[in-house]
Amino acid sequence: MQKYDPKKIEKKWQKYWEKNKTFEVQEDAKKDKFYSLIEFPYPSGEGLHVGHPRPFTAMDVISRKKRMEGKNVLFPIGFDAFGLPTENFAIKTGKPPAEVTKKNIANFTRQLKMLGFSFDWSRQVDTTDPNYYKWTQKLFLQFFKHGLAYKKNQPINWCPKDKIGLANEEVVNGNCERCGTPVEKRNKEQWMLAITKYADKLLDGLKNVDYIERARLQQENWIGKSEGAEVDFPLRMVPGQTDDKHFVKIFTTRPDTIFGATFLAVSPELAKSWLDIGWQASEEVKKYITQALEARTAVTAREEQEKTGISAGIVAINPVSKKEIPVWITNYVMGEVGTGAIMGVPAHDQRDFDFAKKFGLPVKQVVMQNIVVAGAAAPREGKDLVQRKVVTGIIHNPKNDTFLLLRRADKESSFVGGTIENGEDAITALRREIVEETGYTDFEIKSTSFPNFFGNGYKLRIDKNCLDFEYFYAVELKSEDRQEVSKEELAKHEPFLVPRAEVSKTITLTMHQYMWKYYTEEKPKYLIFDFDGVIGNTFEACAKAQMVIDNKSKEEAVEAMTRYFSSKPNHAKGHSLTEIEMVAKLDWTRRFGEEMAKLEYSLFSKFNKEIKNIPNTKVAIISAGSGLYIRNRIEETGLNPSHVLTFEDHHSKEEKIEQVCKDWGVSMKDVYYFTDSKADVYELEDCLDRKKIIGCAWGYCGYDLLRELLPENQVLKNPEDIHLLFADSVYENEGVAVESEFLNGLKTPEAKQKMISWLEENRIGKKQINYKLRDWVFSRQRYWGEPIPLVHCEKCSGWVPLPEDELPLKLPKVEKYQPTDNGESPLAAMEKWVKTKCPNCGGPARRETDTMPNWAGSSWYFLAYAMGGEKRLKEKGDKFWDKEMLKHWQPVDWYNGGMEHTVLHLLYSRFWNQFLYDIGMVPTPEPYAKRTSHGMILAKGGEKMSKSKGNVVNPDEMVEQFGADALRAYIMFMGPFDQAVEWDTNGLVGVKRFLDKVWNLQEKVENKITDTKIETALHQTIKKVTEDIDAMRFNTAIAKMMELVNEMSKADKISVVNYTYLVQILAPFAPHLCEELWDVLGHEKSLACESWPQFNPELIKESEVTLAVQVNGKLRDTITVAADISEEEAKRTALSSEAVKKWLEGKEPKKVIYVKGKLVSVVV
C-alpha cells in the first residue's frame, strides 16, 4: 500500500470530474430537482482566504449528499464582479477594471477548482459581462416602465474620499463603511427604486419561507412595520394666523397613552415649513430652527447629539382630554419619520421623559404596570374577574429600623393592608386596617412617590381572579402605643417586627416583593413604563408621577419657584403651569405655601367681598386663607367667583357661609366650596355636601395632602379643571369621562384598539401604518457599474428608455476612472457619449451618467443560473429568458450566505423577484425556499482576516501542506457552522491524522468477516451523519466518524461492507480521498453518483446497555445489563449492587425510578 498522498489523488480526480462532466446538470423531469445556492464571490485581487470556503464547503457537502440521494442537483457558481476595490485599483493604477477583473476571476477559478467543489461550471455567470448586464438593464427598464424607478432630489450620504453617494446602510456610525471617512450630506438627484411599495409583500412573504430566525427577524426589523394612529392636535394662539383652525398631525404607536401627552414636539423641518407658509414665530424661535437644521447636515454620530428645544409659543389642545399643552420645537424629532411631529408622553417614553425633565414639562402617568402573579396564585382560566382597590402599608419602626409584618397561620407573611371598601379612600382604609390588624395607633401615613400598579392573580377565598389596583404607602410609627387586637384578627394573622435586612426574605406575596423593591430602590427608574400595562386611574397616577420631576436640588427648585412667582399670573394657559407642578414635592410645597399665605394676607384687606353668580347658576364660595390666590386663578379661566370669605371670617366659617346662603336663598348643601386647606375640609364636611367641597391643589396644600381627604375628582390640579366640574355635558363628551371610565383597566393592546376606534368615531384621528423601510437609492456616481439605459430629452419632457434592441448599453472606455470633483461619474466627462439622440422623437438628448449599484447584478443571478448561465446567455441572446426553465428550478431550495447579507442583498433580491413575479417573468413570488447563514472564520485573536492586518491564512498553503480534503474536513469540524470561529492551523493536524487513519484502514479490509460491534457503531454513525448534514451540524458528524474510525483502527480486521459504507458517508467531506478508495475497492463509476447508505434500525440497537444507578439523584454505580432487560429485573439488579447497599444504609427505598436504557434512580 502506498502512503496517502493528497497532492497526487486530488489532481487526478479533479481532472476526472471535469473530463466526465460529472457535475454538469440537465433539466430532467424524471428526477427530483434540488437547487442549492451559495452567494457568488466578489473576485478581489487578493484571492481566496480560508474564510471563503466555509459556506462553499458546507453547501458542497449538502449538494454531494443530495446527489447521492438521487436528486438532480443544480449547484452553480459565478462572480459578482462589479465593485469598488477594482474601481479604486483602476483609479490608482489606471488599469482598466475589465482586464483586472478577468485576471482575478481566473485566479479565483483556479483556487475554487483546487478545493474540489462540485460546481456546475458550465452555468457560470459574470455580472460584468455585457451579455449578462444587458439583462440587468432590461430588468431595470421594467421597473422604470412600471413606475417603480423614479428620480428624486434628496439628501444623500456623501463620502468625500470615495466620491460616492452611499446608501444609508453603507454608513456605519456616521462613517463610510468602506474607508471610514466621516460622511457628509449632499443634495443630489438620485434614481430610486420604490421598494416601499413592496413593504407588505416582502413582509408577508417571510411567512412562507424557511429562513433562520435571525434572518427573518432582521428582515422584519428592517422593514419596521408599526401600527398606530395619526391624531390631529388643534393649535391655538398661532401668531400670524387669524383663525383657530390649525392642526398638527402626529403619529403614535401608543394611542392608549394619549391622556399622558403633556406637550407636543415638532421637528425643526416641520417648523421650517410652517415658517414658509406664514407662521410668525419669534426671532428666538426662528434662530433655533435655523441652527437645528444646520446641525442636521453635519452628520456626526447622531446618537451622541444632545436633546435641544425651544417653546414655540403656541398652545395645542390634547384632543382627548381637551387640556392645553405647550408646543415645543426640538431636534430629537425627525422630519422624515412619521409626520415629523409627536405627542410627548414623558411617563411612557424615555426620550420624552428626558426632554420633559430637561425643560421642566409635566409628567403624567396613565399606564400602570400590570404584574401577573405566577405559580399557585396565577390567574385561572374560566374564573370571574373582579376589579378591586387594595391598599398596603410598609410600616417602619424608626426606633430600631424594623418593619411591621403580619404572619398568617399558614406561615405566609405580608405587609399590613386590605381591600378598600366602597366609599372609602385609600388613606382611610389603610388607617383602619393598621389599627384593626396590628393595634398600633400612633403612626403617620406618608405620601410617597411610589408608582401605582395593578396586580393580577387568583384569590382562593373568593374563588375569583382579581385585577387589583394596588395603592401602597410608607408608614412611620411615631410610638409603640397599641390597643388590643381583636381575637378574630389575631386568629387570622399575627403582627411581628423584622429587621430591614430580613424583610425581603420574609414576605411571600409577589406584589409585596415589588412594593419592597420600589420602597428600597434609591433612584426610581421604574417610573417610565414604556412597556405594556393597564390604563389606570390617571388622576392618582398623575400625582405620583409628578414627584419624579422634582428630584431636583433645592437650588433648582427655589429658582423655579422664584421664576414662577416673579412672572405675572397672566400665563395660565400653556406651559407655565408646569413650573408649579414641578415643585410639588411635599416639604417644598409646604414652605412655599407658607410664604404665599403671608403674601395673600397682606393683600387681602384691599379687596372687599364681591358676590357674582358664576355660570350655570351654580353657587360657589371660596375659602379664606389663601382664597385670594385661588380666586385669581379661577378668574384667569374666565369665570367669576361668587363669594370670597374674608380673613375675619376665618374662625367662624360655618356661620358666615350660613349667612351667605341665606342671602342667596339657597341651601348650604347646594353650594360648592373651594379650598386648599385640609382643616377646612375637616371643619365643614358636616354642614356642607362633602361632594361639593373642592380641593385646589395649586394653592397651599399639594395634591397629595388633599387627596388624603377628598376623592380624586374633587381635587383640581389646574384652575381650568373647574370647567369640567361645572359643565357636566362637557365632562362626558369631551373625553375626561373616557379618561376615567372608558379605558380604565384595559390592557395595552385592547386599550390601543379602543382608543383608535374612539379617535376615528370622533374624527380626531385614524389608524395608520408606518414603515422604517426607505426607498432604495439606486444611483451611484461611479464608473464601474452597469450604465443606466435612459436618456433625458427636453422635447419629450423627461426620461426616455432605450429600446430593447439597443441593449446592452455598454460601459464605454474612459481615460480616467476618477469621479469628477462635483461628484458626477467619469462618464459625465465624456461629452461625446453623453450627447445622443432621443429614441422617442429623434431630437437631441443626454444620457444618464450614473451607474447601477452593486446590488443590481446580484438581485437576479440565481435566475440566470437556472436559465443556463453565461453559455446560454451568449447563445440565445434576446431569447435567453425562459420561464419554463425557471419553472423547473425555482425556487432555490437552499440558499446559504453570510449574516452581512441577510438584510440588504436578501431584501433587494426578494424585491426584484416579487416584482418579476407580479409582471409574470418568474414563476414564484419568493426566490428562496430556505436560507441559512454561516459564522465568519476569524484570524487568531478574534480579528477579521484582512490583508492590511497581515493575518490572512492562504488556502493555497494549506492545500499544499495538508491537502484539500483535510482543509475541507477541518473547516467543517472547527465548530458550530453558524457561529464565528478562530482559525487554528494546529487543529488541521488532527483532521489530517483522521484521514490518514481512514486511508490506512485499507490494509485491514477483508472479505469474509462479521463484527457486530463495529457494525452497530457504523449504523449509528450513518444515522448521525445523515441527520447532522441535513441540520448543518457538520462538526458532530465528523466527530462521530472519528469515533468510528478509532474503533475500526483498534480492530484486527474490518469487513469490506463496513469500510465501503464509511467511504460513502465520508465522501461529501473528503471527496478526492473517497473517490480514490472507492476505486481501490474496485468500483468503476464515480462515487459521486452512488447511492447514500441507509442505516439499518435493527443494527443500531446494542445488545448490552450500561445503566446509571443513582441514589437520591447522585450517581453511585453503573451496571451493564442486557438491552431488553425488564423493568423489575433492572431494579432488582440495581438494588443488589454493593454501592447501592452501602448508600441505603439498611433503609428501605421509598421509591425506585427506572428509565429504559438510561438509569435506575433510588430514593431514600
Next chain:
RNA sequence: GCCGAAGUGGCGGAAUUGGUAGACGCACACGACUCAAAAUCGUGCGGAGAAAUCCAUGAGAGUUCGAUUCUCUCCUUCGGCACCA
C-alpha cells in the same frame, strides 16, 4: 434604549421530549519504537483529596428523586437596529 443570541476544562467544542457533564479534536505529560528527532502507537489529562468522597456548566434562588437543559432575578459578552414616535 429596543430586538436577538450566547456564557461548560489550558483551548475549539460535545451532551436539551430533564437522566452517567466534558464526546471528538488541539495542546500538555509520561511510556513504546529510534543512535536521535519527526511521524506513529499506547496511557493519563476539570478542581481538591492518600483514599472514601466532595466541589464544579456566568451568579443567586425555585421546581424535581434528578437541572448544562425548565421557571424567576441578576451579571457579562457578542450581533442587529436606533432619537422610527
